[in-house]
Amino acid sequence: MTTGQVTGKDVPQKELRGGRSSSKERVDLEEAYLQMARTLALAVEAREPHAHGHSERVALLATEIAIELDCPRELIREIQLAARLHDIGKIAIPDHVLFKPGRLTPAEFSEIKRHPTVAVEILRCLDHFHDIIPLIESHHEWYSGEGYPNKLKGEEIPLGARILAVADAYDAMTCPRPYRRRLSNEETAQVLRDEAGRQWDAGVVDAVLRVLERESKMLQALLVET
Ligand SMILES: [Fe+2]
Numbered sequence: 061m062t063t064g065q066v067t068g069k070d071v072p073q074k075e076l077r078g079g080r081s082s083s084k085e086r087v088d089l090e091e092a093y094l095q096m097a098r099t100l101a102l103a104v105e106a107r108e109p110h111a112h113g114h115s116e117r118v119a120l121l122a123t124e125i126a127i128e129l130d131c132p133r134e135l136i137r138e139i140q141l142a143a144r145l146h147d148i149g150k151i152a153i154p155d156h157v158l159f160k161p162g163r164l165t166p167a168e169f170s171e172i173k174r175h176p177t178v179a180v181e182i183l184r185c186l187d188h189f190h191d192i193i194p195l196i197e198s199h200h201e202w203y204s205g206e207g208y209p210n211k212l213k214g215e216e217i218p219l220g221a222r223i224l225a226v227a228d229a230y231d232a233m234t235c236p237r238p239y240r241r242r243l244s245n246e247e248t249a250q251v252l253r254d255e256a257g258r259q260w261d262a263g264v265v266d267a268v269l270r271v272l273e274r275e276s277k278m279l280q281a282l283l284v285e286t
Contacts, residue, residue: 097144119143149178
């Protein structure tokens with residue numbers, strides 16, 4: 061980060077959604093797109109009851125990680141929008157694959173792996189979402205190059221996508237699924253540490269662990285006070 065660059069720490073959350081322009085029209089338009097993204101996310105999550113609230117929680121944690129990493133406010137705005145829409149491509153995945161309680165066959169997993177590309181096809185129609193398409197397309201890429209859909213590696217993966225990947229994984233692991241129990245915060249932190257540098261960017265993992273540690277201390281302090 062260069063000296064003098066405006067970061068997420070310098071601006072209130074509401075202003076983050078305003079992008080570079082401070083004009084009321086721009087803020088209103090930005091808010092309208094954010095509302096649209098939330099609505100689309102709710103529509104996708106309505107098909108998948110155990111996913112309810114997933115996109116909002118991913119957006120919240122991804123924002124905290126981005127602020128922890130001193131990301132510029134424009135990138136934070138893109139991450140907030142992309143988080144709401146990251147799984148919109150699941151709309152094209154058939155029920156028998158998306159809701160299968162057991163292990164997926166290779167063919168079924170190939171179906172699931174289409175969802176980032178389907179999202180690109182859907183969002184391409186709207187100019188406003190142009191900048192967030194690479195974040196959504198790459199949220200299942202692995203730092204090692206073993207992810208999908210394009211097997212991008214390391215910093216070839218946009219930083220916003222590396223942040224989304226960690227926030228997405230954290231929320232998935234800490235929520236129960238029909239085929240597995242939820243992991244505890246400690247177990248989740250251990251998985252993140254174990255896979256740092258392979259599945260996820262180690263710097264982003266360090267940042268989320270700092271965020272979670274801070275939140276856990278704040279919670280402890282609140283519990284002591286009450
Ligand atoms: Fe996804």
